Each structure stands twice: as structure tokens, then as C-alpha cells.
Amino acid sequence: MPTPTVDALSDPVIGVDPQGILRYGNERAMEVLGWDTNILGTSVLDLIHPDDMNIVVSSMSTVLDKSFGQLLRIRARHSRGMWVHLELRGSVQTVDGDDLIVLVARDTTDRHQLDFDQGDVDVLRSVMDNMHGMVALMTEDGRVRSINGAVTRLLGHDPELIRNQPFVKFLHEDDREEILDIVQALAPASTVNFDARLRDANGTHHVCEFTVNNLLDDPIVGNYIVSAQIATSLADARNLADFLAEHDNRTGLLNRDGFMRAARDLMADGGGLGLMIIDIVQFRSINELYGEPVGDAVLTAVAQRIGQISWPDLLTARFGGDEFVMAVRSSTEASIAMLRERVRRDVARSIAVDEHEVNFAIRTATSFEAQPQGLDSLLVRASNELMSIKRNADPESGGISFDAINQRRAQLDQLRAALNNGEIQPFYQPIVDVDGNVRAVEALVRWVHPVRGVLGVGEILPLAQMAGLAESVDERVLEMALAFAARLEAAGHGTVEVHVNVDPKVIASPAFGPSFLERCQTAGTNPSQMVVEITETDLLAPGATSLSNMDKLRRAGTHVSIDDFGTGYSSLAHLLELPVDGVKIDRRFVAGIDIDPAATNLTTAILGLSDSLKLTCVAEGVEQPYQRDRLAERGCSLFQGWLFAPATHGDEVLQMLPRISPTIDDDARAPSP
Known part of the structure; x- marks a missing residue:
């Protein structure tokens, strides 16, 4: 590549192959950066300031898509360890049969220092490029005019390729229409805040918090100012809040509200519906006898065992305390009867807590309607059956006898004394x-x-x-x-x-x-x-x-x-x-x-x-x-x-x-x- 004309140029000229390996530098480049020929063959990325790395990588990866590169402002390492400010523009040229990115640079170190001292506009541009939040200017017809460096650092977008593209192109397709309506309705000199999903250069969407200022009437700005920050943690918190609104926070099963909504949806699909209420026998006594940590362990075990039952069209919920509810869609009452036997077999098994075996029993009550008219009547029928079982001391309600509980409770009181x-x-x-x-x-x-x-x-x-x-x-x-x-x-x-x-x-x-x-x-x-x-x-x-x-x-x-x-x-x-x-x-x-x-x-x-x-x-x-x-x-x-x-x-x-x-x-x- 070297020619007498290029070598004699007063501006630095650098040649880089598509892999980022430095292949050529003219005499001026060597002088400005203090390099010698030993630098050739190394990666140009090793010489770039870390804060400028994303913009360089983005520009190099998209250079083949552009006829001529946009002017870039970067910092390169001098051999003495200082940073040299360069303005450079590049294009792809074929040299000896190989594609080479040829960069013509200008040393702006002195000017940069002067601009910094005098408060020139370049200082503001530098501040914008290095701030953490993403900022973009958007024209009245919704096209991107420019972006700051944070957009490239966080999302990987090349500022040269994003220019003049419709802003909504980078939003999730499900958010575009709503956001377009919000921005178009924004009055001059007004601000609006909203959340939307923004696409990065790899096609992944990120939930962001947006602020849009309508400065179209401003004689200097004349654009919308769009600022944004990634809010994944906020989205996670909102998703968690949505989950907890319909789920029990201790067991992860549906709560009453979530169950009622899901069961109504199940009922709307047609067919019969069976309900089952599951109650832990003498749960209060278990808490008093063994302590609340053991009671919590029993609740967790019951919830896990109920949740692990594999059954078609099955809903599981905890209504509170020791009361669990299940719903199953079926054309006959036999299905809820079979499920009842499965629950009796799989749920009421002892658990080990602190190396001690804790035994407990459960009660179950069911109701079924081939053509259900509502959930409330099914729940009332199952609840009435459960109360009847408790009053009649059904054999399945066996477990710790009241005499044993009272005796053990007295022993615990004696130990405390x-x-x-x-x-x-x-x-x-x-x-x-x-x-x-x-x-x-x-x-x-x-x-x-x-x-x-x-x-x-x-x-x-x-x-x-x-x-x-x-x-x-x-x-x-x-x-x-x-x-x-x-x-x-x-x-x-x-x-x-x-x-x-x-x-x-x-x-x-x-x-x-x-x-x-x-x-x-x-x-x-x-x-x-x-x-x-x-x-x-x-x-x-x-x-x-x-x-x-x-x-x-x-x-x-x-x-x-x-x-x-x-x-x-x-x-x-x-x-x-x-x-x-x-x-x-x-x-x-x-x-x-x-x-x-x-x-x-x-x-x-x-x-x-x-x-x-x-x-x-x-x-x-x-x-x-x-x-x-x-x-x-x-x-x-x-x-x-x-x-x-x-x-x-x-x-x-x-x-x-x-x-x-x-x-x-x-x-x-x-x-x-």
C-alpha cells in the first residue's frame, strides 16, 4: 500500500484489515502517535481508548455497508502512554487484491484542549457521548437524526447506519403503534414518560424508561429529544408484582384471586368441573406442638406435593392458612374421585425436619357439576362437605390425638418452667x-x-x-x-x-x-x-x-x-x-x-x-x-x-x-x- 504520495501526506494515514489488524501507517501517523514499524501486525483495538471501543467496533463491523465512513472522533494511545485525539474518516479500498480499511486522520489534540478550555461546543458533544443515559434527536417525521455514544455502548447501534432510520423501527413491534400515538399527541414544549422495548444491534429487546421532549418549535433544537435508560430490573419487579397479585407468596401456588380467574377460564372452555378442598388435620396443634418452623415445613411439603401432581386441565391453589384448593375439568365425577385418591396417597406422607420425622394427615372434600353455572356454588358444596367431615371425625382425619397433644404441650410447658x-x-x-x-x-x-x-x-x-x-x-x-x-x-x-x-x-x-x-x-x-x-x-x-x-x-x-x-x-x-x-x-x-x-x-x-x-x-x-x-x-x-x-x-x-x-x-x- 505505501506510496510516496501517501507517505508525504501531512495527515496520518492508517491501513487496517477487516480483522482489525494494523497493516500500514504512513510517516506522519508514526510521528503523531510515536509508533515504529514494530506496531504493525497488532490489533488496532489494543490502541483505542476503552470509552471509544464500542464506536470503533461498531464502525468497523458495518464499514462494508457504507460507501464512505462518517467522521469519527476517538482517542488513540501514544507510545509514551498519553492519549492522542484524532478525527478520522475511513473507506474500504482494495490493495494488492485484499480489502483494506484506509483511515485518514487528523490530530486534534491541541484543538481539543483549546475547545475544552474555552467551553466550545465540542465539549458538550463529548459530554453527551460519554454520559450513561441514551439520548437521540428525532425529526418531526419520526426519523433518527443523531444518537449519543451511550446508544452505541449499550445497544451496539452504529450511528452512521441508524441515521435517518424511522425511530419506531427500533421498537418492539407490539409497542410501535401505541408509542407513535403518544409522541404525535405530545404538545410543543411538553414532556411525556413511558416504558417500551428497544431493540439492540443483535435483535434483542430491552425494556427501557423513555422521556420525550417536544422541542420542534425551538429555533436551535428543532427536534424531539428522546432520552432512555434500560430498566430491566424495573420490568422484573413489575413482573414479580404481577405474579404475586395472583399467586401465594409462600408456596408459589395460585392464590384465591388467581384461582378464581383461572377456574372461570377453565369453565368457559366447556365441560364438567370438579373442585377439591384439602385441609391439614389439626394444623394449629402441629404449630403449637412442634413450633411454627415445623408448621411452615408441612405447608411447604403439601404445596410441593400438590404442585407436582400431573393431571390434565388441573389448577392448584392455596386459599390461606392450611387450606388448599384444586380444580379439574372433566366430563364425569369419576375424574375428581380418582384425583382425590391420588392426593390422599401422595400428599399425606411424613416429612423429616431437623432429623425428626413429623407425621400429619389431611382431609379432602369435593364437588362436581357436569354443566357448572358458577364457581361459588361448587366451593360452597365442597366447604360444607369438609365441615361435615370435621364434625363427624372422619377416619381420614386421624393423626395426633388430642390427649397426646395436650400431654406433649404440658411437657413443653414443664420444660420451659x-x-x-x-x-x-x-x-x-x-x-x-x-x-x-x-x-x-x-x-x-x-x-x-x-x-x-x-x-x-x-x-x-x-x-x-x-x-x-x-x-x-x-x-x-x-x-x-x-x-x-x-x-x-x-x-x-x-x-x-x-x-x-x-x-x-x-x-x-x-x-x-x-x-x-x-x-x-x-x-x-x-x-x-x-x-x-x-x-x-x-x-x-x-x-x-x-x-x-x-x-x-x-x-x-x-x-x-x-x-x-x-x-x-x-x-x-x-x-x-x-x-x-x-x-x-x-x-x-x-x-x-x-x-x-x-x-x-x-x-x-x-x-x-x-x-x-x-x-x-x-x-x-x-x-x-x-x-x-x-x-x-x-x-x-x-x-x-x-x-x-x-x-x-x-x-x-x-x-x-x-x-x-x-x-x-x-x-x-x-x-x-
Whole structure:
């Protein structure tokens, strides 16, 4: 391409192939931009200011559709890193058989600076091109006169190709007639706002908020000014509002208004119509017995199961509370009867909530008309049938008996009262060495019931979870265990550690580590006297927060131990990855010593690995002397179980110290609580 004439031009001349690769630059171009020949062969897009990229890409992609390019104002990178302002115009020329985009440029850097200083009109043009909102001038006959840079940046339209095109051409075809009427009715010097869908260069439509000013009578402007911004989030919000107007926000099923509209449409199509009302038996009692979170879970399960039923011409809705309604178009009553059996089979199944199985039952009532005259009469008939079922205690209304509900409700009330009056407290089971010296105690929750005696965790935990009091129970045990540790130290037994069990959800809380140490300080407890036990299954995939809390505790001297080790189906090598100080061998493996080869082998492996990793290892559930002896032979040095002592009140533990002797009697053979 280079010729002596082109090389001698006083303006920069640049040659770019259709792929945007720089193929030529005359001497003036090299001088203005500080380039050398090494720049050839690179992409011209690497040299363009980011804010000008869209207009350059758009112009290059459409250059073949134009006889001669429009004047562009862009910024190109100088070799010294500054930006050079150029005005350039291009056209496609064939050079040596290849198409080449030839750009003749003019350096306007100095003029641009002068214009900026003097407030020239080019400054306003630059502001318009770089503003975020889209702006266009539209002539009186509805054609695009010009657009600002935002239209190209956001929608990809080439300003040269969009010029003189009908504005409505870029609107969604369903919006054109309405918008045209709005603009034509706009009085001079007036403004109108509306929403419409605007097409981008790829054919995709975007919901936009428009403002149109009629300045046709303005002697300078003489056009409509159209400004717009993409409002996809607004459209999403409006779509959501439209959805919620006819749908239940908790379950996603139709609400009453949506159901009535859809059912009338279904009825208008002709044929018979059947309705069914579904009611959850004693739903209020479920809420009172298990708590509202469980009630919400039951509602969600019923809604999901109803929504998953595949049936021709079926509508499903929630009218509120625990009342669900279905409508089906059918020529015979048999169809609604079959649907009723399907609902009974698929919906009334138990659900698992927080590892507990929750059972519930449903009632159903139906109505049918071969030639329905209205929905209200069908709903009234189904509602009357449902009321009759409730009064007559239909067998399908079985479930939790009122006596059971009242009994459980009384137990929940008693548990709440027990927390308030101090009946919920920890008992402490000693952890001893082979000689019977007490090395530690474990805090185990007990309910000192005024009538039923001392109740264990099996009686307390299910009730606490139903009442939403599990966290309060754990807090009470921890608070009293910390105080007992301080008592031990004051009595001269500061080396006796106190083990406490911590729920995995609690240790995963960012505040747990600092809170635990603050509570130690408040109770006057040495953190190094405490051992936090976490069940192994909760540590198979500990989160970053849990690991961080474990590290915080260990740095403060508190030990971390894995409880029930061997039950989590993890490899023994899992110990290498966790910041822990000890493990507890689960009582099931202790019971299998010399009886179950697998339990014996696993116990031996745990003891061996614990010794090699310098971890403390406690065998729990030791009830017989031979179990202690076999464990000791395999290297176990700490034991916990009824062979030595059951869990007992803190005052009695203090009387046992420093050493207790193993005893064997009928009570000692009872399983550890």
C-alpha cells in the first residue's frame, strides 16, 4: 500500500484489515502517535481508548455497508502512554487484491484542549457521548437524526447506519403503534414518560424508561429529544408484582384471586368441573406442638406435593392458612374421585425436619357439576362437605390425638418452667485413668424433675427441639459447666478438665470463639481447663469459620476433642487434617472389645494413631473390668463409664476427688446415659 504520495501526506494515514489488524501507517501517523514499524501486525483495538471501543467496533463491523465512513472522533494511545485525539474518516479500498480499511486522520489534540478550555461546543458533544443515559434527536417525521455514544455502548447501534432510520423501527413491534400515538399527541414544549422495548444491534429487546421532549418549535433544537435508560430490573419487579397479585407468596401456588380467574377460564372452555378442598388435620396443634418452623415445613411439603401432581386441565391453589384448593375439568365425577385418591396417597406422607420425622394427615372434600353455572356454588358444596367431615371425625382425619397433644404441650410447658427454675442442669461423669484417678469430667444435661426424678438427654432433647429451646438448654449447661470448672480450681483440683458438648451450628458461628473465651473470663474459668467436644460426623467437612474457632480456642489453651470417633465413616487419616487435641472412642466399639473382631481392630487402630499423633484418647461406655483391661493393654489410658461412676451432681463429684475405685453391681451394668 505505501506510496510516496501517501507517505508525504501531512495527515496520518492508517491501513487496517477487516480483522482489525494494523497493516500500514504512513510517516506522519508514526510521528503523531510515536509508533515504529514494530506496531504493525497488532490489533488496532489494543490502541483505542476503552470509552471509544464500542464506536470503533461498531464502525468497523458495518464499514462494508457504507460507501464512505462518517467522521469519527476517538482517542488513540501514544507510545509514551498519553492519549492522542484524532478525527478520522475511513473507506474500504482494495490493495494488492485484499480489502483494506484506509483511515485518514487528523490530530486534534491541541484543538481539543483549546475547545475544552474555552467551553466550545465540542465539549458538550463529548459530554453527551460519554454520559450513561441514551439520548437521540428525532425529526418531526419520526426519523433518527443523531444518537449519543451511550446508544452505541449499550445497544451496539452504529450511528452512521441508524441515521435517518424511522425511530419506531427500533421498537418492539407490539409497542410501535401505541408509542407513535403518544409522541404525535405530545404538545410543543411538553414532556411525556413511558416504558417500551428497544431493540439492540443483535435483535434483542430491552425494556427501557423513555422521556420525550417536544422541542420542534425551538429555533436551535428543532427536534424531539428522546432520552432512555434500560430498566430491566424495573420490568422484573413489575413482573414479580404481577405474579404475586395472583399467586401465594409462600408456596408459589395460585392464590384465591388467581384461582378464581383461572377456574372461570377453565369453565368457559366447556365441560364438567370438579373442585377439591384439602385441609391439614389439626394444623394449629402441629404449630403449637412442634413450633411454627415445623408448621411452615408441612405447608411447604403439601404445596410441593400438590404442585407436582400431573393431571390434565388441573389448577392448584392455596386459599390461606392450611387450606388448599384444586380444580379439574372433566366430563364425569369419576375424574375428581380418582384425583382425590391420588392426593390422599401422595400428599399425606411424613416429612423429616431437623432429623425428626413429623407425621400429619389431611382431609379432602369435593364437588362436581357436569354443566357448572358458577364457581361459588361448587366451593360452597365442597366447604360444607369438609365441615361435615370435621364434625363427624372422619377416619381420614386421624393423626395426633388430642390427649397426646395436650400431654406433649404440658411437657413443653414443664420444660420451659424447668429452664426458668433451675431444674435443667449438668451432671458430671468422671473420666479416670487406669488407677481410678479423676483426670476430667464431662458435663451431661439432666432434668431434675420434681415428680419423675432425674431425666436424661433422651427425654430432654426431643422436647427442647420441638419447643425451640435446644439452644437455651445448651447455653444453660455451658454456663454451669464453666462455673463448676472455677469451683474445681478453687477446691484445689484445677488440673481436672471439664468437657462440654458444642452443637456444630454454634461452633460454625463467627461469634462463638470470642464469646466462649469472654464467658470463661466472666466465670473466672481458666480456658485451659475446658475441653470442647464435637461429634465426628459434624467434622467431616468443617467450614472455614468452624476451623477458625477451633484454632482460637486452642491458642487460648482450650482443648478440642472429637466425640463418638469411629462412627463418622471417615478415614483415620482425617485426624491429620483437623485442629484437635483428642478423641473419644464410641461406646459401641468399646462394647465390642473381644466380641466383635471389627470393633476390636478399629479400636486398636484408633489407639495406635492417637498415640502417634500425640492425641488424648478416652474410651467411653466402659462398664466391665475386662473392657478396661483390654483397652489398657492396647494403650488406652483414660476411661469413662459406669464401671467407675455414673454422671452425678457436681457436689458429689467434688467429694469423689481425687480418686475413685471401680465398682461392679447391677447398676454398673446399666448403659451409660
